[in-house]
Amino acid sequence: MPTIYDIAKKTGFSITTVSKALNNYTDVSEKTKKIILDAVEEIGYYPNSIARSLTTKKSWTLGVIFVEDLGVGITHPFFSAVIESFKKHVEALGYDIIFLSRKIGGEQKTYLDHALHRGVDGVIVVCSNYRDTETKRLIESPLPSVVVDLHSDKSSVVYSDNYQGSILAVKHLYSLGHRKIAHIKGAEQTFAGLERLRGYHDAVTDLQLDLQKDYVADGGFFSYEGGYAAMKELISLDDRPTAVYIAGDNMTLGAMNACKEMKISIPDDISLIGFDDIEVAKHVTPALTTIRQDTDLIGKKASELLVNQINTGTKGDYAVKVPVELIQRASTQAIKA
Numbered sequence: 001m002p003t004i005y006d007i008a009k010k011t012g013f014s015i016t017t018v019s020k021a022l023n024n025y026t027d028v029s030e031k032t033k034k035i036i037l038d039a040v041e042e043i044g045y046y047p048n049s050i051a052r053s054l055t056t057k058k059s060w061t062l063g064v065i066f067v068e069d070l071g072v073g074i075t076h077p078f079f080s081a082v083i084e085s086f087k088k089h090v091e092a093l094g095y096d097i098i099f100l101s102r103k104i105g106g107e108q109k110t111y112l113d114h115a116l117h118r119g120v121d122g123v124i125v126v127c128s129n130y131r132d133t134e135t136k137r138l139i140e141s142p143l144p145s146v147v148v149d150l151h152s153d154k155s156s157v158v159y160s161d162n163y164q165g166s167i168l169a170v171k172h173l174y175s176l177g178h179r180k181i182a183h184i185k186g187a188e189q190t191f192a193g194l195e196r197l198r199g200y201h202d203a204v205t206d207l208q209l210d211l212q213k214d215y216v217a218d219g220g221f222f223s224y225e226g227g228y229a230a231m232k233e234l235i236s237l238d239d240r241p242t243a244v245y246i247a248g249d250n251m252t253l254g255a256m257n258a259c260k261e262m263k264i265s266i267p268d269d270i271s272l273i274g275f276d277d278i279e280v281a282k283h284v285t286p287a288l289t290t291i292r293q294d295t296d297l298i299g300k301k302a303s304e305l306l307v308n309q310i311n312t313g314t315k316g317d318y319a320v321k322v323p324v325e326l327i328q329r330a331s332t333q334a335i336k337a
Helices: 004-011 015-022 030-043 049-056 077-091 111-118 133-139 162-175 191-206 224-235 249-261 295-312
Strands: 061-067 096-099 122-127 145-148 156-160 181-185 216-218 243-246 271-276 289-293 319-322 324-327
Touching (some): 061 077, 061 111, 061 133, 077 122, 122 133, 122 295, 145 295, 156 191, 162 243, 162 289, 181 224, 224 249, 243 249
Parallel strands (some): 061 096, 061 122, 145 156, 156 319, 181 216, 271 289
Antiparallel strands (some): 289 324
16 A cells, blocks of 8 residues: 655655645645645555544634534435535645534534534535524634634635626626516525626616516525526516526526516516526536636635645634636527617
8 A cells, every 4th residue: 555655755845844735734735735635645645544633733624514404305406516615625634524403312412512523623514594593602612723704703704706797697688688686585694695786777777777676586495496486576577677697506507497487588578697607507408608716716716725724723814705707608688789
């Protein structure tokens, strides 16, 4: 079985440098880390977690807490992609991950109780609801943590630039000649829902669009069903919008089906733009114009922030805002004169 000595021999770096790179110490350059991690993957090196636990006083295990209100769990495309990216990056550093619920041996416990019971070195919290009190308690504890898709000044956080994504979406529709631009919002108890709604409001204000109040419909917790119902509301308005910006691709899929049922052609009768760029977005008909979140970078940054806290023994409160990108496909077009 390959050892850390084999990695050192192959790369030409000292055992100390290899060890620091594997543990994501900040005094090793990114270039050096990449060379060492490439060698790890090539020769199939897997550190002995028991031996390392004895020498480093660490469990080499990270907890994953997943809190969302859709009821779909880890199958949600955005969250699953972020967790997969996080998993890939921490496993390359020798960590295992476990999912933490609020039950231990059938008994109801707090997330913090479960994390301490399992002896994890740190926790990634993937949370859509900033009002969840148990999540808040864990975030505010001394345990190293990083939060995805939520803002907190008590923990390090990684999130997409939801606000700028809305600006990009509305301005794209405006550039195509649309002036009646509606919005299907996500739940306002979510950070993403609030930021995307704020971006929409600021964009239409900046463009001096005088829109009626009914042009904002509630899609709930970013679900297909929520998007379907909200789109039916907008289509039924006397002064129907010519374009709709929808705060999540799952909701957009529901909205597309509502248009199909009501014989509304996309994009001939109405243009639609979503948010996320989930895998299916490019395969539906018409292919979906959307705002892409960089799920791989979100997972990577989350892993770096968490492991750095563990290695330095200090709980950080860094905020990393990940840029988003407009992906133009066939669901939007210039308005017909």
